[in-house]
Amino acid sequence: MSVYLVGGPVRDLILGRATTDLDLTVAGDAVGYAKALAAHLGAQLTIHAQFGTATLMLGDGLRLDVATARRERYLHPAALPKVFPGTIEDDLFRRDFTVNAMAVRVAPRGEELLDPFDGLKDLSGGFLRVLHAESYRDDPTRIFRGARYAARYRLRFSSRDRQLIRGVLAESVLRRLSTERLFREVKLVLGEPTPEAALKVLQDRGVLRTLDPALAVGNSAVAQMRRVRHAWQRLDRLEMSSSPRRWRVYLLVFLCSISPTVRRRVGEHLGVKGPPLDALIAELRAFRFLQTQLQKQSLRSSRLRHLLDGASTDLRMLLWTSGVKRVRDRVERYLTHLAAVKPALTGRDLTRFGFPPGPKYRRMLDRLLQERLEGRLNSREDEVAFLRRHFGRPR
Ligand code: CTP
Secondary structure (H helix, E strand, O other): OEEEEEOHHHHHHHHOOOOOEEEEEEEOOHHHHHHHHHHHHOOEEEEEHHHOEEEEEOOOOOEEEEEEOEEEEOOOOOOOOEEEEOOHHHHHHOOOEHHHOOEEEEEOOOOOEEOOOOHHHHHHHOEEOEOOOOHHHHOOHHHHHHHHHHHHHOOEEOHHHHHHHHHHHHOOHHHHOOHHHHHHHHHHHHOOOOHHHHHHHHHHOOHHHHHOOOOOOOHHHHHHHHHHHHHHHHHHHOOOOOOOOHHHHHHHHHHHOOOHHHHHHHHHHOOOOHHHHHHHHHHHHHHHHHHHHHHOOOOOHHHHHHHHHOOOHHHHHHHHOOOOHHHHHHHHHHHHOHHHOOOOOOHHHHHHOOOOOOOHHHHHHHHHHHHHHOOOOOOHHHHHHHHHHHHOOOO
């Protein structure tokens, strides 16, 4: 039985890049091999019986996927393939790009590189090349995958690949992808380290305008995506939590640069629908309102706090990086100072002072907060005096 390291990890190994996801292909019984390996390494094992694959978690986030070598057949363009057991050569032939179709034999030992499609040459030449002329038609998601690799590894589609892509786009193959599959690819694109570069590739290859005539990534969106990234780096340095769904912020930036009249349609053409789309549209509407408010010459701190408390983390990021200095400064003041301001007194203090518990507490504490934010109250004593003045003597 032979075991091979295949695909992405081989590519990353050759490029000297760190990887935490390893893929092993076994010419033989993958699940049996995975069980033996997990027992040997003391790793946590999950078996996916219906696919004949298994996953080992090796600690430190290192993940090892084990699969049986297989052959694939596509019965229709853009359909999911039918899978049969096969040789390692079959397994490499079913893959997307030459740079992903390399394997290293790891058992029996020998560390032999299998590179039947000259992936090594393409990797050093900087080319993305599919293995056969039907590849993009079989699986149009490969166009998106290619754009991601192009951006991530600074590769470019070969001239034949450009021609093949033009051909399948003209045949409207993208329309055959389900919205779920399309959206998955869009999320992966937006989840790349530099999504604007991947989007530019999709734009240059005509993919964006094929999805929707109004879909384009302009210079201002590109610039804002870069600002978003810098903002996250700052937040990370400050150890302040930031959005866990980074793709979503990039999607907001992207949609924000598109005319409000066609945003919903464009969102749908990117595979977003239902409540998630409604939420995006509502946030973009709120963005316009908040952008106007935050640009006003005078804006009280309490009002700023109120406005941004009501905005989502993603929306605050959109405002912070929108490129208007006054807005940026105000969001920063909120994040670094105003968001954490609170009165020294609590509901428990109000009870201790003898105020009868009830909805009035909310009003009292809100007033205290407001006065604090405006800088009119600076200590606990100030707050007690304020309460006496405005809410009368406690019981
Ligand atoms: N693959 C493919 N066509 C697809 C999806 C995957 O040919 N539509 C192949 C590719 O050869 C890829 C391998 O399956 O190398 C594993 O897929 P995936 O984990 O998505 O890709 P990686 O190359 O590991 O890329 P990434 O670093 O983005 O995870």
